[in-house]
Amino acid sequence: MIDLIVFSVGENRYALNIENVQRIIQAEELTNIPNAHEYIDGMMSYEDKVIKVVNFRKLIDMPTYNNELDSLFTSLKIAHKDWVEALEIALKDGSDFTKTFNPHACGLGKWIDSFTSYDDTVTAILNELIEYHKRLHRTGEVAYNLRTTDKEEALRIFKVDIKNIYEHTMGALNTFTSDLNIVVNSLQKFIIYDKGEKVFAIKVDTIEDIAHTKEDSFINSSDEHNMNEFLELDGVLDLDNVLINVIKTVRLPS
Numbered sequence: 001m002i003d004l005i006v007f008s009v010g011e012n013r014y015a016l017n018i019e020n021v022q023r024i025i026q027a028e029e030l031t032n033i034p035n036a037h038e039y040i041d042g043m044m045s046y047e048d049k050v051i052k053v054v055n056f057r058k059l060i061d062m063p064t065y066n067n068e069l070d071s072l073f074t075s076l077k078i079a080h081k082d083w084v085e086a087l088e089i090a091l092k093d094g095s096d097f098t099k100t101f102n103p104h105a106c107g108l109g110k111w112i113d114s115f116t117s118y119d120d121t122v123t124a125i126l127n128e129l130i131e132y133h134k135r136l137h138r139t140g141e142v143a144y145n146l147r148t149t150d151k152e153e154a155l156r157i158f159k160v161d162i163k164n165i166y167e168h169t170m171g172a173l174n175t176f177t178s179d180l181n182i183v184v185n186s187l188q189k190f191i192i193y194d195k196g197e198k199v200f201a202i203k204v205d206t207i208e209d210i211a212h213t214k215e216d217s218f219i220n221s222s223d224e225h226n227m228n229e230f231l232e233l234d235g236v237l238d239l240d241n242v243l244i245n246v247i248k249t250v251r252l253p254s
Helices: 065-093 107-114 120-146 151-178 180-187
Strands: 002-009 012-017 021-026 040-046 049-055 189-193 200-204 206-213 226-228 231-239 242-250
Touching (some): 002 189, 002 200, 065 120, 107 120, 120 151, 120 180, 151 180, 189 206, 206 231
Parallel strands (some): 049 200
Antiparallel strands (some): 002 012, 189 200, 231 242
């Protein structure tokens, strides 16, 4: 039997032999390395020595977490701009509003509910966003319910209250975007990797679990799993109908 550290990168799952993992720590700000390999994000202090940090997303040719979150926040801003514009139309002409008033059912609400941070700064921003986002949806519902009995009041609520709440909601999202490195570091983890050569850190999105399995349970193990010169897979593990790419070796780019 072997024990594997299972981690996620985007929608994909990977695993490392726990024997090659010294520690798992919270991601942090790194010191830049001039002319470093494109897969290396920088260097950090670890147990009285300096080690390099490999970005696993770059290793498998995925967009960085910063870019992914930036794109996500941009789409969420557009979605809520559309929400406000659709509500205004419904209030003015009495048409049906087909978007949701449930703050947990929209894209932003679903992201908020799935988001966890242990950074005090990020938590403060998040709490502000949660409060304004809920008020936006709830006040929108109040105005919508008034549209047939008191259209004038419904439009007043929209022009004064909803627009003000909307601006504060977008402001909180903009703060997330401006402090993206803090947000990313509060989410991602560093795996301190040691396979008898140089010790270095691997930046991943989320640590999922520890899997106990037999080595011969890997499937499709072949040379075709050499993804590039720095990453070699040992095969694929089917764990409770979730496919996990088992890593044989990660090499540090020079």
